[in-house]
Amino acid sequence: MRLLAAARSAPVRYALMFAGLSAVVMALLLVLLYVWATTLLERHLQEVIEQQLTILRTDFAQDGRNSVVGLVAQHARRRGTGPVHMLVEDARGKVLAGDLPPVAPTNGWQDIELVPQSAKTRAKPRRFRGFGARLDDNTFILVAHDTADLRQTRSLLIRSFIIAHGLTTLLALVGGLAIGNALLKRVDAINRTASAIMDGDLSRRIPVVGWQGELENLAQSLNRMLTRIEELMDNLRHVSSSIAHDLRSPLGRHRQRLEVARMKVRNPAEYEAVIDNAVEEIDAILKTFDAILRIAQVEAGTPRERFSQVDLSHVGENVVDAFAPVAEDVEMQLLAHIDPNLCVRGDRELLTQMLVNLIENSLRHSPGGTRIVLCIERHSGRALLKLSDTGPGIPASERGQVFRRFYRLDSSRSTPGNGLGLSFVSAVVRLHGATISLEDNAPGLTVAVVFP
Amino acid sequence: MKILVIEDDAETAAYIANGLKEHGHTIDLAATGRDGLFLAAGESYDVMVVDRMLPELDGVSIVRTIRSGGVATPVLFLTALGGVDDRVTGLDAGADDYLVKPFAFSELVARINALARRPPMGAAETTLRVADLEMDLLKRNVTRAGQAIGLQPREFRLLEYLMRHAGEVVTRTMLLEHVWDFHFDPHTNVVETHVSRIRAKVDKPFPVTLIHTTRGAGYSIHDPG
Numbered sequence: 154m155r156l157l158a159a160a161r162s163a164p165v166r167y168a169l170m171f172a173g174l175s176a177v178v179m180a181l182l183l184v185l186l187y188v189w190a191t192t193l194l195e196r197h198l199q200e201v202i203e204q205q206l207t208i209l210r211t212d213f214a215q216d217g218r219n220s221v222v223g224l225v226a227q228h229a230r231r232r233g234t235g236p237v238h239m240l241v242e243d244a245r246g247k248v249l250a251g252d253l254p255p256v257a258p259t260n261g262w263q264d265i266e267l268v269p270q271s272a273k274t275r276a277k278p279r280r281f282r283g284f285g286a287r288l289d290d291n292t293f294i295l296v297a298h299d300t301a302d303l304r305q306t307r308s309l310l311i312r313s314f315i316i317a318h319g320l321t322t323l324l325a326l327v328g329g330l331a332i333g334n335a336l337l338k339r340v341d342a343i344n345r346t347a348s349a350i351m352d353g354d355l356s357r358r359i360p361v362v363g364w365q366g367e368l369e370n371l372a373q374s375l376n377r378m379l380t381r382i383e384e385l386m387d388n389l390r391h392v393s394s395s396i397a398h399d400l401r402s403p404l405g406r407h408r409q410r411l412e413v414a415r416m417k418v419r420n421p422a423e424y425e426a427v428i429d430n431a432v433e434e435i436d437a438i439l440k441t442f443d444a445i446l447r448i449a450q451v452e453a454g455t456p457r458e459r460f461s462q463v464d465l466s467h468v469g470e471n472v473v474d475a476f477a478p479v480a481e482d483v484e485m486q487l488l489a490h491i492d493p494n495l496c497v498r499g500d501r502e503l504l505t506q507m508l509v510n511l512i513e514n515s516l517r518h519s520p521g522g523t524r525i526v527l528c529i530e531r532h533s534g535r536a537l538l539k540l541s542d543t544g545p546g547i548p549a550s551e552r553g554q555v556f557r558r559f560y561r562l563d564s565s566r567s568t569p570g571n572g573l574g575l576s577f578v579s580a581v582v583r584l585h586g587a588t589i590s591l592e593d594n595a596p597g598l599t600v601a602v603v604f605p
Numbered sequence: 606m607k608i609l610v611i612e613d614d615a616e617t618a619a620y621i622a623n624g625l626k627e628h629g630h631t632i633d634l635a636a637t638g639r640d641g642l643f644l645a646a647g648e649s650y651d652v653m654v655v656d657r658m659l660p661e662l663d664g665v666s667i668v669r670t671i672r673s674g675g676v677a678t679p680v681l682f683l684t685a686l687g688g689v690d691d692r693v694t695g696l697d698a699g700a701d702d703y704l705v706k707p708f709a710f711s712e713l714v715a716r717i718n719a720l721a722r723r724p725p726m727g728a729a730e731t732t733l734r735v736a737d738l739e740m741d742l743l744k745r746n747v748t749r750a751g752q753a754i755g756l757q758p759r760e761f762r763l764l765e766y767l768m769r770h771a772g773e774v775v776t777r778t779m780l781l782e783h784v785w786d787f788h789f790d791p792h793t794n795v796v797e798t799h800v801s802r803i804r805a806k807v808d809k810p811f812p813v814t815l816i817h818t819t820r821g822a823g824y825s826i827h828d829p830g
Contacts, residue, residue: 509789
């Protein structure tokens with residue numbers, strides 16, 4: 154089962170392919186080597202024969218037939234069972250000398266097989282390779298060489314080649330399968346993690362082994378991606394439950410009022426009041442939806458395409474101009490220290506709304522007598538927007554939370570607001586590549602936005 | 606007024622058409638972009654209300670087409686989303702104003718009136734006058750019954766916008782857009798605060814009130830007499 158699965162997987166298929174390919178190449182190489190080696194051996198054998206023949210021919214030319222016969226006889230006596238054998242026959246086929254049985258005189262290369270006639274019938278036939286030639290006086294000479302060595306070498310080569318080939322192929326196969334299996338295991342692990350995540354367990358991560366460079370890098374970056382997705386999913390869950398909750402309560406209230414209005418016949422003025430109230434309530438809900446959509450749009454990064462140079466000082470002046478009287482009406486003070494002509498790259502409208510949200514946040518959560526100061530200045534080459542108030546501030550433990558959608562401090566549950574203002578601020582800050590920090594103004598809160 | 610409404614959603618179209626008819630306007634309705642363009646190019650209207658998302662031909666293309674054909678009729682765009690991009694592309698295409706759905710009917714009426722009574726291009730006024738209130742746009746001063754009224758620059762702009770639309774209802778969002786360039790709705794009463802300041806200077810010392818609040822809609826400046 155497992156092998157079958159392995160055979161279907163890409164790494165194992167590649168391993169098999171490479172093993173096959175290496176087997177073919179190896180076989181070709183060995184065949185070539187074999188042909189080359191045996192050719193060399195045969196040529197050597199023929200050279201020995203030709204050398205001997207040349208000696209005999211030269212001898213014949215110089216000293217005549219008897220000298221040749223003498224030489225052969227001497228060779229036959231001396232060599233015993235050596236590899237080179239000779240034979241001299243006269244024109245009528247009579248053996249004059251030599252250590253080979255008489256053969257039919259044939260010119261040129263020939264293979265000779267001698268079946269021993271001794272009692273030992275089991276003895277193997279001896280094989281020779283020889284060259285026959287007729288001399289000028291029709292004397293036939295034959296020089297032959299035992300081919301036992303050659304054949305032995307050949308079979309040795311074949312045997313060792315087969316073993317070498319088999320071993321190599323086996324190794325390639327085993328190695329390939331081992332590597333393929335290891336890869337398969339890693340991929341399997343990734344696969345299992347992915348399936349578990351798809352089944353809803355977002356906390357699962359791909360196990361990281363620590364070797365196999367690229368694959369581990371992949372696993373690590375996949376894990377980072379999963380962490381980010383988990384965060385986003387968390388956020389989404391939080392947001393959707395908050396939306397449901399925050400919109401459910403006003404809708405419920407609204408329903409109640411309509412039902413009460415329906416209970417008995419009322420005069421037109423009363424109906425009008427109920428309807429006006431309903432429209433107001435629905436407008437508030439629509440506003441919350443608009444705020445959510447706007448945050449989503451900013452977070453999607455689309456407005457970045459329309460970024461231009463924005464005079465931040467001008468934005469600040471405009472907003473303070475609009476809100477200073479509003480602050481005065483609730484017995485607060487809104488002051489500004491704005492350096493002129495400080496420009497940042499961004500979206501004017503979003504930056505304006507960001508600043509408005511921050512100021513409204515201070516206005517809404519602070520008691521009368523609070524001083525709100527907006528500072529826009531250059532700080533070590535970067536534009537800095539700082540809004541400080543002397544209101545109640547935000548406890549240090551909650552500062553990280555207030556940027557979450559729908560998050561509201563317990564102390565401000567009763568004040569109006571939807572808990573989206575600072576989420577929008579944080580989205581705009583991120584869109585502009587800026588950073589935001591909340592600090593203690595002792596007393597009160599300082600919000601600092603540093604632009605890149 | 607003769608108004609062309611191009612809107613594919615039947616309910617919204619009926620809501621707009623019936624409401625405007627009650628205000629005494631003549632309405633032509635088109636449910637698709639193609640029909641709308643046909644009417645817009647062939648007939649003459651005082652104002653067109655064009656939805657952005659339409660079957661066959663979208664609102665931006667319609668406006669672009671009629672503008673390139675030389676039709677100068679004021680166009681009010683309706684968009685489903687209040688995205689920044691939506692507004693800018695709409696205005697770039699040649700629309701004169703935009704309104705995000707869902708909207709209060711009073712907002713639609715106020716904007717249609719403002720569009721229809723736009724002063725013709727080039728006719729620059731130098732003095733605005735409502736009853737005994739006078740605004741000199743060149744000297745940038747305001748007098749009422751001969752008495753000078755000191756206004757902050759922003760208050761001046763607010764009063765100027767009201768006076769340019771004298772007799773019409775101007776909504777909060779229109780003021781936010783034109784006086785402060787705020788294309789979003791702040792939670793605090795920015796407009797109310799500033800209007801009450803102007804009132805304190807323009808109306809309070811005098812027997813006749815000129816700046817009126819239309820409940821649930823906005824403000825208007827007019828001589829009650």
